[in-house]
Amino acid sequence: MSRLSFASDYMEGAHEAILSRLREINYEKMQGYGTDPLSEQAREKIRSACGCPEADVFFLVGGTQTNATVISALLRSYEGVVAAVSGHISTHEAGAIELGGHKVLTLPEHEGKITAADLRELLVRFETDEARDHLVRPGMVYVSQPTESGTLYSLRELREISAVCREYGLPLYLDGARLAYALACPSNDVSLQELAELCDVFYIGGTKCGALFGEAVVIPKRGFIPHFFTIMKQHGALLAKGWLLGLQFDVLFTDGLYLKVGKAAIAAAGRIRATLREYGYQLCWDTPANQVFVILENAQMKRLAESVEFSFWEKYDATHTVIRLAASWATTEEDTEKLLVVLKENVV
Amino acid sequence: MSRLSFASDYMEGAHEAILSRLREINYEKMQGYGTDPLSEQAREKIRSACGCPEADVFFLVGGTQTNATVISALLRSYEGVVAAVSGHISTHEAGAIELGGHKVLTLPEHEGKITAADLRELLVRFETDEARDHLVRPGMVYVSQPTESGTLYSLRELREISAVCREYGLPLYLDGARLAYALACPSNDVSLQELAELCDVFYIGGTKCGALFGEAVVIPKRGFIPHFFTIMKQHGALLAKGWLLGLQFDVLFTDGLYLKVGKAAIAAAGRIRATLREYGYQLCWDTPANQVFVILENAQMKRLAESVEFSFWEKYDATHTVIRLAASWATTEEDTEKLLVVLKENVV
Amino acid sequence: MSRLSFASDYMEGAHEAILSRLREINYEKMQGYGTDPLSEQAREKIRSACGCPEADVFFLVGGTQTNATVISALLRSYEGVVAAVSGHISTHEAGAIELGGHKVLTLPEHEGKITAADLRELLVRFETDEARDHLVRPGMVYVSQPTESGTLYSLRELREISAVCREYGLPLYLDGARLAYALACPSNDVSLQELAELCDVFYIGGTKCGALFGEAVVIPKRGFIPHFFTIMKQHGALLAKGWLLGLQFDVLFTDGLYLKVGKAAIAAAGRIRATLREYGYQLCWDTPANQVFVILENAQMKRLAESVEFSFWEKYDATHTVIRLAASWATTEEDTEKLLVVLKENVV
């Protein structure tokens, strides 16, 4: 019997509606590079969902690519990007930001999040440092929603961070690789419209949220990044068949699908968390989204691995490990049930 | 009535067999980043088709991205890449190579091709320049097959270029964005096996050759580029759902599909060229592949544009323009017939 | 007997007044990084000489460094710098501009100069290219005075180039590595004040013009390049003992020394040219400044090399070579006399 797989949320293909639409349109001849009508239609739907009718919207292929391209576009050569020490750009992008010439200026993480207070302290320390002209100048702020630890910024937290950014003239950029899962959380109180209001740039993740691949960059204020099309091309981030991305986001933003696509995963993750708590497992962070981080005794982890695929997250101590169980838009109730049984059987 | 479209060869989706396979596999859970069995199977088939069982094979998303990533991986910071002045990297990649820190050292183009003699002359001139340590050092050679002008290197020509490269210790890299069309040309005498023998790196184009997207980088000598996986990640060129690329190349390299997929386009382009010649149009270059370059009087071009979409290529003189008509793997005989009628009607 | 040396204009140390001042000040304790009073005094004198009391003035160490730092500061990542194909940044800077991520967009050279007409044509071609968003965007213009071929832009020529730049919103940057020699030419009609009026950034060369080393970057419009100090630091172009540069430019701009320091070289070069003409040598370009380019038959060149050091410039044809004889601020009448004798003896 093959193992249950809860290793990540990018293991399946695409939502049914996307595949169907793709089949329908396969032989239509579409203009290249996102200049096609389908992409324009998707852009319109995203503008509407975000309540920013003037927004620039661009479609890119993947997350690291999107982060590197946007950050490179927002910064001048002598500026760095402020991010949590646990932020994806700080850790798992193989130096893509530095390849673009920029330092990641790290802030402490609090369950994956930065705080407005820490941000302000960093900026004050920079501004008051007599040697500041010899330092990397903070040029923008990066956050992710949900964070890499699966936590969510509340509207209040994000407002505070945004306020500090605006006070200091720093663009705020939000990485929404898993945004559909945030939007599907009952405890989430940050809407797309509020993201558009508080961020200067953000991206709506497709790859992990029901699309085959693709991320939609939203720049609420039209023209905020001049020549972003050329910047994308220069970064190898301009898909020749841009309509493939347009098609997918058109489907995801038809009839509010993007707001619903993460719900099954949130329900599954909720049941997994409840079972874990019930059986005395130790959860690592109190996360509401589609990823569950749990601390296992090492032998227990090995046993679990016999029947379930999961992600190694980090060593907790000499005898324990943090693992991640991820539910996705495609996770079935049947698989979740099977996982719950296995978890019960694996209680120490 | 909508216009006939011969504007480019990346306007349609994917070969039927790819869409079917995608639908079959949509809910299977696949490991990320190309570590899945389907990608491995595709790599095996490509190694076999290229006659290089030890080759490293990597799947990337698009052409500019592939060029930028491979060139960056092959060069040291102080080296440049030698290419035709008309090469894609010299012209239409928005400075992606320079963004990576490298100069494109241009050679004259002969219907889109470079010659071994010109290459040798450039290298001799460099080696004998007293100020060579103040110059950009030639570090590799870039060619494309077919070229940007739709022409093909013969086996003899490619052997000569490869020989000069090896004499001077420069890697030879071949951009095969449209390789399926070269392989489908009756006049082509360069096989995949010979590419693998003569080049240090080459890529087999998918985006324009029947795939939704994707390019397969082949490095015949295993380990020739250490840590290419990380280099891809750093360039934002590592697709999370790498299996999407593996799936497509697996289909394209099953039962020799890649060798056949371009044949319809070559047949269509042949008929278009024959008709153009018959009716006294002036062809720009004598190209055997899927793109037809024709010189039109400007008023004639405008008239043609009423019923056919084509690509503007370049101004020829004050009153004439070069346009491109491109057939693709998906071009139908019906559309070709219609185009031939329009061309006959548009004779000056 | 050692050979006469006319190989370049950076073979000697510094003007007497600089060495004296250095000795005087050697043990004074000066603030670092150009924040010292001597540097400020030098900046004031340069502002005054250029008639731009608000200018930002920065001192860097060498020419390639200055070009790379200024160009990097003026361009956005997706922009290139327009320059003559013979411009120093196009040829002899080992890819320093590309290392900074930028393409050099070349224009034809006319005795080392670009023309406003060629520049306009390039810009019009770019603006009207349908694929311009896939091209490198022209972002600034680079010229040198004197040019690499020793020629001078006239005031009219420079005005025309500047006018095109302003029409298209491109900064104009002038490399004045040998500016003292231009200013010392009787035929020159472009003053420092006019450079300040027509250029957005220019540099006043010290290394080849009487200083031990150093170049003074003048930005007539204060604040035109924000954070240039940090940009210098990031490029390794900020000298710890910035006062060494301030001291030298303070001396060079005291009592108009900079306007006089090149005169001896111009006189020497004039005599050399007159003698060459008189004896039937073929001059390569009609240059008024301190460098003399002459075409020699190869055997004649070898003979000359026995008694004179000169620079190989380029092959002229199979049997002839262009060489450069350079006079400097330190060239003595005695050496010039000896050279004239040798030249007379070497007539074919």
Place this chain on the structure above:
Amino acid sequence: MSRLSFASDYMEGAHEAILSRLREINYEKMQGYGTDPLSEQAREKIRSACGCPEADVFFLVGGTQTNATVISALLRSYEGVVAAVSGHISTHEAGAIELGGHKVLTLPEHEGKITAADLRELLVRFETDEARDHLVRPGMVYVSQPTESGTLYSLRELREISAVCREYGLPLYLDGARLAYALACPSNDVSLQELAELCDVFYIGGTKCGALFGEAVVIPKRGFIPHFFTIMKQHGALLAKGWLLGLQFDVLFTDGLYLKVGKAAIAAAGRIRATLREYGYQLCWDTPANQVFVILENAQMKRLAESVEFSFWEKYDATHTVIRLAASWATTEEDTEKLLVVLKENVV
């Protein structure tokens, strides 16, 4: 009365012998770019002093430039440099390393030093991380001697670090901006020969150690960095009048001057430290070299600033500050005496 100045060790010009030699040679005509006999003579003397007759030696202008150029030359694009969190490249180089495309991978600092144990732990953690191909690969190690905190690596410590580097195949690079002061410390047990044996590249600082400016890069194993000359040129780090650097290092390595030039500073710093201790000041780190770091109550600091220039180092707590007093090769006994008096008067 002007204030006593102990703000830094790069406030004065050059050792007497250098100025004299410069005056002597001022009008000799020297080949450019370090190809002159004086530079070659200096290289020979350095090779001899370091006991590595085959070493490549290059002269650069300043510290940040040297670090950026060497690090860029040693790393592949996907590699980072390991350094103390307090290392100069981690803090005060305005992102020069990141501009070159590389991340600084930080280790904890122990009074400015890294430990072999911490280094090994970082390398083991990297090698055993399942996601290591998504991380920045450690590609070299950076240390400084003395460190930025004024401390010294012992021979044992450096041997251990070097051993870990060699075990993992990482080049070890040592920044010797203040190396003369380390060599002049009685407690120092690391000689130039041992540096050459333990490091793959190191630089011998001139700017802060008696030269007007200049740093000598030593690469003990000839050819270890191919084309370093071109790399220097490309980084704007190749001085046209390279002989100016050759001259200075020739003097500094004649009759062992470099080993003696820091002694006065070490003596002065020793007396300052003794006085501070005697009068109950709190020293920040126990440093043997030419910099003294002392913790002052803020009001006390203000009072001291009335008669002494020093460097603000960092806030210690709400009411205290760390300042730096630096002695240099040119510090006089007279100034030191005056400082001691002031320090006595400022006791709280």
